[in-house]
Amino acid sequence: MYSRCPHCAKQHEVTVEHLRQARGLLDCSVCGKSFDALRFLSEDDDAVLADESPYPDDQISEKRPQTPAVWFVATNLALLLLLAQILYFEDYRLTMQPQLRAGLDKVCAAFACRLPPYKNLEEFSVSHSDLRVQSDSSYLFSALLSNQAPFAQVAPDLKLSVLNFNGEVIAERVFRATEYLLRPTGLAPEQTVEIRLAIVAPAASIGGYTFTLL
Structure with a gap:
């Protein structure tokens, strides 16, 4: 069997298997354009085109399946x-x-987009916290901060409150991450860092302390 390209009139020999695999579409070896081989199919190798109607390229593009x-x-x-x-x-x-x-x-x-830095305070843990008086009568607050998230996290700020013996706040301050971390870009997963903060002794006697991650 034969099929003639309607764009350049090149005759192509085809088989049933070829038409089945190509779903009836052929690419002309001369002009490189695609055409419906079934539309111009014939048994004679020198047959003229049976259909002389216009055959624009956009009709082929509509029939060709998406890749x-x-x-x-x-x-x-x-x-x-x-x-x-x-x-x-x-x-x-x-x-x-x-x-x-x-x-x-x-x-x-x-x-290649960027998400906001991950920060979930519930996935931080603080252990071994302590507030001790130093030889110069100042105080040193120390603790271990751990990132328990499976992602790197932005280091939190810390609010430290100093209490008297009645449990009343006598001094309070928020410490930024830059004040207790050398590299405050964040904590890697499962990373633990030590917090050490020097505190000037208040006029009243200290009876306790609390801290909150922010």
Whole structure:
């Protein structure tokens, strides 16, 4: 069997198997354009075109099935749009969810975007805290701060309150992360750092202390 290209009139020999695999479409070896081989099929190798009606290229493009690359690009664009909508409407709160953070990190890595630094105070732990008087009558607050999250976290600020023997606050101060960390960029997963803060002794006697992560 034969089929003639309607664009340049080149005759091509075809088989049933070839037509089945190509879904009836052929690429002309002379002009490089695609055409519907079934439309111009004949048994004679020198047959003229049976259909002389216009045969624009856009008709071929509509019939040609989409390639996997097109679907890949379309899928990635859809994912990027979805991520943009999530960050726009939910913003910071949603990116701080540990159940979603790992997936969002992977998506952002693929599209070269940046999520806000992770910070979840519930995933910090403080141990071995102590407030001791020094030889110069000042006080030293010390503690161990651990990041228990599976992600790096921004180091929190710390509010230290000094109490009298009646449990009343007699002095209070917020210490920034830059005041107790040499590199306050954050804590790696499972990292523990030591906090050491020098405190000037208040006029009243100290009966206790409290601290809060901010």
